[in-house]
Amino acid sequence: DAGVIQSPRHEVTEMGQEVTLRCKPISGHDYLFWYRQTMMRGLELLIYFNNNVPIDDSGMPEDRFSAKMPNASFSTLKIQPSEPRDSAVYFCASSWGPGANVLTFGAGSRLTVL
Amino acid sequence: GENVEQHPSTLSVQEGDSAVIKCTYSDSASNYFPWYKQELGKGPQLIIDIRSNVGEKKDQRIAVTLNKTAKHFSLHITETQPEDSAVYFCAANPNDYKLSFGAGTTVTVRA
Numbered sequence: 001d002a003g004v005i006q007s008p009r010h011e012v013t014e015m016g017q018e019v020t021l022r023c024k025p026i027s028g029h030d031y032l033f034w035y036r037q038t039m040m041r042g043l044e045l046l047i048y049f050n051n052n053v054p055i056d057d058s059g060m061p062e063d064r065f066s067a068k069m070p071n072a073s074f075s076t077l078k079i080q081p082s083e084p085r086d087s088a089v090y091f092c093a094s095s096w097g098p099g100a101n102v103l104t105f106g107a108g109s110r111l112t113v114l
Numbered sequence: 115g116e117n118v119e120q121h122p123s124t125l126s127v128q129e130g131d132s133a134v135i136k137c138t139y140s141d142s143a144s145n146y147f148p149w150y151k152q153e154l155g156k157g158p159q160l161i162i163d164i165r166s167n168v169g170e171k172k173d174q175r176i177a178v179t180l181n182k183t184a185k186h187f188s189l190h191i192t193e194t195q196p197e198d199s200a201v202y203f204c205a206a207n208p209n210d211y212k213l214s215f216g217a218g219t220t221v222t223v224r225a
Contacts, residue, residue, distance in 0.1 A: 004157075031211065043158070043203065043215040056212065091157050101146050101207050105157030 004106035006092050012112045018080040021109045023092030024073055033103065034067055034077050035091040043091075049075065082113045116141040116208040120216025128224050133191040135219045137204035140185065144206040147180060147187045148213070152201045161202075162189070194223045 005024040013019055025032050033048040047057040052069045060067070064083070069075040079086055089110050093103040117140040127133045139147075145166035150158035164171045164178045164187065171178050175194075180187040187206075191198055201220050205213040 042217045045212055048211060050211075093157070101148070101211060101213055102160060102163065103148075103158075103213070105150075105159065107155070107157050 006106035010110045014114050016081045019082045021077040023075045025094030029094035029096045031095045033093040037089045084113045087113050116214035118214045118216045124220045126222045135189045138186045139206040141208040146207045149189050150203045196223050199223045
């Protein structure tokens with residue numbers, strides 16, 4: 001398996017623009033997580049899905065952030081409009097089974113908002 | 115929610131020496147404690163984990179100990195090698211799906 005695949009790896013955009021980050025989880029994994037990593041706040045859980053259904057989005061910072069999982073092999077995290085404080089590395093991770101806390105992370109998407 | 119504190123934030127060791135990273139957690143309901151290693155430009159990768167019914171677990175040069183009474187757990191790396199240089203994160207889960215991560219420890223192994 002190729003692991004969790006994220007795209008783009010790097011994104012530089014201007015404030016106010018829409019940003020879409022993409023994730024392909026490991027086949028067979030039924031949980032998908034979006035994390036954000038910054039120096040100030042470390043690794044923060046934004047949202048997670050089980051069987052394509054959002055379960056907990058309490059970590060999503062504000063309404064500018066949204067996430068979808070239209071099928072078992074694809075998820076997106078969208079920021080609209082983007083702001084400089086959104087600059088971070090965004091990780092997607094997947095896992096499987098009940099008590100599914102053994103996470104496999106993707107390589108991350110580094111976002112810079114100018 | 116769960117609060118995980120990790121110390122030290124940076125650690126420099128001579129190759130061949132041991133490295134120890136310590137974490138404390140606040141929620142007594144937490145029962146799963148993984149450790150992740152993050153190399154530059156990559157995502158965190160699980161290296162070892164321990165569950166609350168076990169006090170110690172070892173995998174080759176790495177070991178983790180857990181003290182549930184004191185709410186702390188530690189990572190031990192013996193005979194460190196240059197490839198052990200990375201950022202290490204501890205985590206704890208207050209429920210089955212929401213891991214809370216420590217702030218990370220940057221480990222540098224000097225040749």
